[in-house]
Amino acid sequence: MLTPESVPVLEVSHLVKSFAVRQSILAALQRKPTTEIRAVDDVSFKLERGEVLALVGESGCGKTTIAKTLIGLEEPTSGEIRFSGEIVSASARRTRAGLLVLDSGRVGTREHMTLPHMSLKRLRQHAQMIFQDPYESLNPRSTVFDIVAEPLEVHGLARKREERLDRVRSALDDAGLRPAESFFERFPHELSGGQRQRVVIAGAMVLKPELLLADEPVSMLDVSIRAEILNLLSDLRRERGVSILFITHDLGTVAHFADRIAVMYLGRLVEFGPTREVLQQPQHPYTKALLSVVPVPNPRLRRERVILQGETPNAANIPPGCRFHPRCPVVMGRCEDEDPPYTLVGERHEAACWLLEQSGSERAAAAA
Amino acid sequence: MAESPLLSVRHLSVDFLMQDGQKGHALEDVSFDILQGHTLGLVGESGCGKTTTLMAIMRLLPASARITTGQVNYNGQDLLSLSERQMRDFRWKEMSIVFQGAMNALNPVMRIDEQIREPILLHHLMTSSQAAGRVGELMELVGIPKERASQYPHEYSGGMRQRAMIALALACSPSLLFADEPTTALDVMIQAQVLELLKGIQEKLGLAIVLVTHDLGVVAEVCDSVAVMYGGKVAESGSIDSIYNTPQHPYTERLLQSFPDLNRPAGDLASIPGTPPRVTDLPPGCRFEPRCYKRIEICATTAPPMLETSPGHRAACHLCRGPVSSY
Numbered sequence: 186m187l188t189p190e191s192v193p194v195l196e197v198s199h200l201v202k203s204f205a206v207r208q209s210i211l212a213a214l215q216r217k218p219t220t221e222i223r224a225v226d227d228v229s230f231k232l233e234r235g236e237v238l239a240l241v242g243e244s245g246c247g248k249t250t251i252a253k254t255l256i257g258l259e260e261p262t263s264g265e266i267r268f269s270g271e272i273v274s275a276s277a278r279r280t281r282a283g284l285l286v287l288d289s290g291r292v293g294t295r296e297h298m299t300l301p302h303m304s305l306k307r308l309r310q311h312a313q314m315i316f317q318d319p320y321e322s323l324n325p326r327s328t329v330f331d332i333v334a335e336p337l338e339v340h341g342l343a344r345k346r347e348e349r350l351d352r353v354r355s356a357l358d359d360a361g362l363r364p365a366e367s368f369f370e371r372f373p374h375e376l377s378g379g380q381r382q383r384v385v386i387a388g389a390m391v392l393k394p395e396l397l398l399a400d401e402p403v404s405m406l407d408v409s410i411r412a413e414i415l416n417l418l419s420d421l422r423r424e425r426g427v428s429i430l431f432i433t434h435d436l437g438t439v440a441h442f443a444d445r446i447a448v449m450y451l452g453r454l455v456e457f458g459p460t461r462e463v464l465q466q467p468q469h470p471y472t473k474a475l476l477s478v479v480p481v482p483n484p485r486l487r488r489e490r491v492i493l494q495g496e497t498p499n500a501a502n503i504p505p506g507c508r509f510h511p512r513c514p515v516v517m518g519r520c521e522d523e524d525p526p527y528t529l530v531g532e533r534h535e536a537a538c539w540l541l542e543q544s545g546s547e548r549a550a551a552a553a
Numbered sequence: 554m555a556e557s558p559l560l561s562v563r564h565l566s567v568d569f570l571m572q573d574g575q576k577g578h579a580l581e582d583v584s585f586d587i588l589q590g591h592t593l594g595l596v597g598e599s600g601c602g603k604t605t606t607l608m609a610i611m612r613l614l615p616a617s618a619r620i621t622t623g624q625v626n627y628n629g630q631d632l633l634s635l636s637e638r639q640m641r642d643f644r645w646k647e648m649s650i651v652f653q654g655a656m657n658a659l660n661p662v663m664r665i666d667e668q669i670r671e672p673i674l675l676h677h678l679m680t681s682s683q684a685a686g687r688v689g690e691l692m693e694l695v696g697i698p699k700e701r702a703s704q705y706p707h708e709y710s711g712g713m714r715q716r717a718m719i720a721l722a723l724a725c726s727p728s729l730l731f732a733d734e735p736t737t738a739l740d741v742m743i744q745a746q747v748l749e750l751l752k753g754i755q756e757k758l759g760l761a762i763v764l765v766t767h768d769l770g771v772v773a774e775v776c777d778s779v780a781v782m783y784g785g786k787v788a789e790s791g792s793i794d795s796i797y798n799t800p801q802h803p804y805t806e807r808l809l810q811s812f813p814d815l816n817r818p819a820g821d822l823a824s825i826p827g828t829p830p831r832v833t834d835l836p837p838g839c840r841f842e843p844r845c846y847k848r849i850e851i852c853a854t855t856a857p858p859m860l861e862t863s864p865g866h867r868a869a870c871h872l873c874r875g876p877v878s879s880y
Contacts, residue, residue, distance in 0.1 A: 243740045407598045412811035412822035434740045478745035480770025482812040
């Protein structure tokens with residue numbers, strides 16, 4: 186696929202993903218309205234070629250749903266996903282008969298209709314996912330060679346034995362498992378946590394993808410191993426030019442290699458901007474709180490921590506107005522009724538908070 | 554010493570008999586002290602013996618493990634010489650444990666308040682109606698709303714379960730609390746809430762806490778002193794300030810550097826190549842020698858002695874200088 190450099194690898198616009206909550210038979214018979222969980226609510230972002238974007242937020246904020254939707258494991262409810270300029274999903278709705286109706290009015294099977302421009306299979310050749318737990322994402326009964334070679338088989342690539350051997354060898358080598366041959370016949374249980382995660386990464390890289398979706402790839406690993414995996418991802422980006430969407434709840438792990446950070450709360454992006462700016466001048470109260478609780482390995486730097494009370498509310502019950510207002514330490518009257526728009530606070534740095542809007546209009550007034 | 558420690562562990566060694574008949578040295582010569590009302594961080598990678606240390610102190614090791622040498626002194630009493638019956642009196646009333654993985658450590662088919670009432674009644678501390686009041690107190694202490702007390706674990710979030718685990722551990726008012734990776738599977742915000750809770754409880758009740766974790770950031774936030782473990786041994790121990798600012802052991806040094814720091818967000822992180830040794834296949838000299846970037850000839854053959862590099866700061870490394878530690 187020849188793509189001009191200027192086309193982003195990934196372009197997500199107004200992505201919405203909601204899940205219907207299962208009803209009891211009684212409730213269904215009484216025709217009670219079905220409740221809906223809006224896991225992802227109007228999210229837009231771009232990922233440039235060779236860029237690392239960190240998607241940060243707490244459990245239940247919708248970050249994993251985004252990744253699953255991007256790779257076609259979930260259908261988007263509405264919105265558009267473009268991969269290297271090609272649409273990979275269009276909004277579709279289901280008829281009573283279970284068929285999908287596209288905006289164009291055509292009816293067809295699920296896969297056919299939701300991916301009219303790029304098939305799932307072709308998408309997954311270019312976008313690969315790295316899951317959280319390397320203890321559960323590897324088949325315990327397959328050898329490392331089979332695990333890494335399987336994607337080639339699925340996609341009908343490198344059919345010749347020699348070629349396949351080469352691809353697997355170089356994927357393992359790229360993932361830092363050297364000498365590669367010594368790992369071919371090993372089983373996952375013979376490997377350490379860090380080595381397992383490297384096998385997962387090799388399995389993703391063997392297809393030479395343009396995009397890696399890494400869902401908390403280091404949160405199950407020890408700190409010393411974490412550093413190795415983060416450095417490895419960083420090398421892959423530099424040497425292979427792969428773009429990475431890095432999903433995590435820990436701002437600390439992204440500081441070192443993400444170019445940009447998007448902070449997500451309850452299905453929506455609340456702040457996004459270049460890493461350095463977001464870390465040094467966070468604008469949204471939620472980002473500030475998240476940053477303040479990142480443990481710093483220096484007892485002399487114990488800071489004032491903003492510990493938010495409670496937990497992220499259930500997405501079935503999104504608060505009105507700004508969805509962060511019930512937990513916000515600087516909440517104002519306006520926040521309870523109106524959802525704040527995005528305010529540009531720096532170059533490519535935006536945040537959605539009424540406080541910013543206010544200071545922005547004050548600035549404008551002062552300038553006038 | 555001005556204050557005698559609440560718990561002092563000396564030269565504790567534990568062997569495991571593996572399935573294939575091999576012997577694994579899970580712990581060797583582990584020594585440390587905990588003062589009343591203080592928090593000790595026990596830090597190291599998976600498999601370095603942190604949990605085994607706790608289990609040995611509580612005498613909860615599996616049947617395949619044996620304590621070969623050492624003393625565990627709790628308030629002047631040697632726990633290792635107690636009978637199982639006497640030991641049972643110690644557990645929960647004197648020392649208790651918040652187990653790793655709050656997801657799996659609670660009984661899924663028992664209501665939370667019943668689970669917390671159980672140890673109180675088992676230890677014959679109060680009548681059943683008094684126990685109900687005690688459960689209420691504990692719930693309030695850890696911040697679980699009254700109306701949720703009689704729910705089942707699956708109705709709780711990860712953070713709530715961890716709160717319930719802490720209430721459970723505190724049920725019989727122990728003086729010493731072991732917390733085994735209490736925040737590892739939790740989000741940073743919930744982690745901060747749980748750490749804040751532990752600190753608050755410690756202030757209120759004057760508890761001593763041993764916090765087991767692989768996360769040096771967590772230790773820096775809440776601990777008074779640290780013991781860094783590697784391959785079943787203590788590599789370095791001391792006050793939090795001296796360990797973080799003047800680490801003596803190359804392992805501690807590297808662990809600190811491999812930690813992502815928000816204040817210097819550039820460049821690669823230092824990593825520690827290789828993997829920790831297996832307990833059945835330990836290096837003959839210093840346990841860290843195969844992965845150490847500062848190793849010298851002697852490291853491969855001779856295990857370094859524990860040296861007191863400055864008052865209260867101990868490290869086991871051939872490159873360190875100081876008198877041999879008294880323990």
